[in-house]
Amino acid sequence: MITDELERNRExxxxxxxxxxxxxxxxxxIDGWDSPAGKLLDDRVASCAESIxxxxxxxxxxxxxxxxxxxxxxxGGRIQL
Numbered sequence: 001m002i003t004d005e006l007e008r009n010r011e012x013x014x015x016x017x018x019x020x021x022x023x024x025x026x027x028x029x030i031d032g033w034d035s036p037a038g039k040l041l042d043d044r045v046a047s048c049a050e051s052i053x054x055x056x057x058x059x060x061x062x063x064x065x066x067x068x069x070x071x072x073x074x075x076g077g078r079i080q081l
Contacts, residue, residue, distance in 0.1 A: 014060070028049045032045070
């Protein structure tokens, strides 16, 4: 049934968002060392953490979109783009 598929997709995107946010947090916990290479590593890891967090936010938005679509379908409506 379409509602089952929408629910499954919504939950998958929510889990992906959680994993991505957790990965970003883990990246932020990486400590570099006091040297030019260590500082470069810190900068790169911080940049990666920001990008991963943005992906997590987008995954959350996709989950929200599936939730909205599910609500509309549940009441018998249709979303037309």
